[in-house]
Amino acid sequence: MAVIRPLRPLRAPGGKSAKPVIESRLEDLVVITGFSGAGKSTAMNVFEDAGYFCVDNLPPEMIRSLVELFVHKGSKVERAAVVSDVRGGVYFEALRAVVDDLDALGLNHHLLFLDATEQTLVTRYKETRRRHPLAPEGSVAAGVAAERALLEPLRGRADLVIDTTGMSAAMLRAKIAEEFLPRQAAGRLAVTFMSFGFKHGPPREEDLAFDVRFLANPHYEPELRDLTGLDQPVIDYISRDGRLEQLYVRLHALLDYLLPEYVAEGKAHLVIAIGCTGGRHRSVAIAEHLAARYRDHDELDVAVAHRDIDRPPGHA
Numbered sequence: 001m002a003v004i005r006p007l008r009p010l011r012a013p014g015g016k017s018a019k020p021v022i023e024s025r026l027e028d029l030v031v032i033t034g035f036s037g038a039g040k041s042t043a044m045n046v047f048e049d050a051g052y053f054c055v056d057n058l059p060p061e062m063i064r065s066l067v068e069l070f071v072h073k074g075s076k077v078e079r080a081a082v083v084s085d086v087r088g089g090v091y092f093e094a095l096r097a098v099v100d101d102l103d104a105l106g107l108n109h110h111l112l113f114l115d116a117t118e119q120t121l122v123t124r125y126k127e128t129r130r131r132h133p134l135a136p137e138g139s140v141a142a143g144v145a146a147e148r149a150l151l152e153p154l155r156g157r158a159d160l161v162i163d164t165t166g167m168s169a170a171m172l173r174a175k176i177a178e179e180f181l182p183r184q185a186a187g188r189l190a191v192t193f194m195s196f197g198f199k200h201g202p203p204r205e206e207d208l209a210f211d212v213r214f215l216a217n218p219h220y221e222p223e224l225r226d227l228t229g230l231d232q233p234v235i236d237y238i239s240r241d242g243r244l245e246q247l248y249v250r251l252h253a254l255l256d257y258l259l260p261e262y263v264a265e266g267k268a269h270l271v272i273a274i275g276c277t278g279g280r281h282r283s284v285a286i287a288e289h290l291a292a293r294y295r296d297h298d299e300l301d302v303a304v305a306h307r308d309i310d311r312p313p314g315h316a
Contacts, residue, residue: 025075025076025077025078026067026070026071026075026077026078026079026080026107026108027078027079027108028052028078028079028080028108028109028110028180029067029070029079029080029081029082029102029107029108029109029110030047030052030080030081030082030109030110030111030112030180031063031081031082031084031095031098031099031102031109031110031111031112032044032047032081032082032083032084032112032114033083033084033085033095033111033112033113033114033151033154033158034085034112034113034114034115034151035114035115035116035121035144035147035148035151036085036121036143036144036147037116037120037121037124038114038115038116038121038164039114039116039162039164039167039169039172040083040085040114041056041083042169042172042173043081043083043112043114043172043176044056044081044083045173045268046173046176046177046180046181046266047079047081047176047180047181048081049268049269050079050177050181051079052079052080052081053077053079053080053081054080054081054082054083055080055081055082055083056082056083057083057084057085058082058083058084059084059094060084060094060095060097060098061094061098063082063084063095063098064098064101066080066082067101067102067105067107071105071107095154096153096154096157099111099157110159110160110180111154111157111158111159111160112158112159112160112162112176112180113151113154113155113158113160113161113162114162114164115155115161115162115163115164115165116163116164116165117163117165118141118144118145118148120164120165120166121144122141122144160179160180162175162176169266170265170266173266174264174266177266188263188299188300188301189259189262189263189267189268189269189270189299189300189301190268190269190270190300190301190303191259191270191271191272191294191300191301191302191303192269192270192271192272192302192303192304192305193272193274193287193288193290193291193302193303193304193305194206194271194272194273194274194287194304194305194306194307195229195273195274195275195276195279195283195284195286195287195305195306195307195308195309196273196274196275196279196283196307196308197275197276197277197278197279197280197283197307197308197311198211198213198275198276198277198279199277199278199279200278200279200307200308200311202275203271203273203275203307205271206271206272206273207270207271207272208258208270208271208272208273209272209273209274209275210251210272210273210274210275210286211275212247212274212275212276212282212283212286213275213276213277213282214243215238215243215244215247215276215282216237216238216240216241216243217276217277217281217282218234218237218238218281218282219277219278219280219281219313221237224237224281225313226313227281228280228281228284228306228309229280229281229282229283229284229285229286229287229288229309230284230285230288230309234281234285235285238281238282238285244286247286248289251286251290252293255272255290255294259294259297259299259300260299263299263300272290274286274287274290278308278311278313278314279306279307279308279309279311280308280309280311280313283306284306284309287304287305287306288304291303291304
């Protein structure tokens with residue numbers, strides 16, 4: 001169960017709200033810390049997907065240098081997130097002082113602390129078979145105990161504490177997005193509909209792939225061979241026997257179900273690959289059709305890519 005503390009406003013001595021000491025384009029700086037195995041990498045991915053400038057495993061003393069770059073007159077960074085934890089070694093003690101400096105500067109910042117029970121952390125380490133940074137030669141439990149002693153003072157300084165015990169990665173992403181991110185930034189899924197040709201090899205980055213080689217192949221029609229799936233005569237030829245429309249009925253139903261589920265799960269990128277023999281006719285037409293159908297959905301950022309459309313037509 002997540003334990004949430006309200007975000008605290010910046011305060012000047014005497015309890016009054018502090019005004020920024022410097023002018024800067026930096027609108028938000030999130031410092032992510034907490035226990036090893038509690039989900040800091042997942043948290044950083046949320047901010048990175050939302051367009052934040054992100055840095056992992058940054059020693060606290062270097063946070064000062066990074067902030068100086070962010071507030072420099074020529075900097076264009078508006079939102080940033082950094083992870084700083086026990087991997088920073090002796091510098092970790094300085095993190096409390098860095099937070100004090102940010103307070104004094106009046107910069108809009110938040111300290112996110114991720115926690116979990118000892119058993120949860122030990123179990124996660126056993127599942128990944130990684131060594132705890134504070135106990136590289138000893139037991140994970142000993143490392144967790146040592147880390148708890150170091151982290152306890154910082155936990156009390158955090159703006160937001162999330163206990164990730166019992167949380168899946170998707171649940172953690174949703175909680176962080178709810179607390180920190182604008183709704184439009186947190187909920188959009190980047191979808192790429194990509195056409196390809198099996199004869200040129202399978203795609204490497206696809207999440208879903210559909211083989212449409214069962215449809216009529218325009219390659220064998222001399223007047224269509226040099227055209228592509230962007231041309232209407234090719235589309236008409238593929239759809240002439242009704243099977244293309246039957247495919248769309250089923251594809252639409254599947255994607256109408258899957259895409260909202262991926263959005264709700266917090267997935268940031270999705271590549272849907274459509275493959276035919278050469279990657280110039282059938283797959284191109286279908287990728288274009290699907291991109292057009294889903295382009296106006298508010299929760300999606302839709303793109304289309306044709307991997308093999310420029311390859312010269314050959315034997316199919």
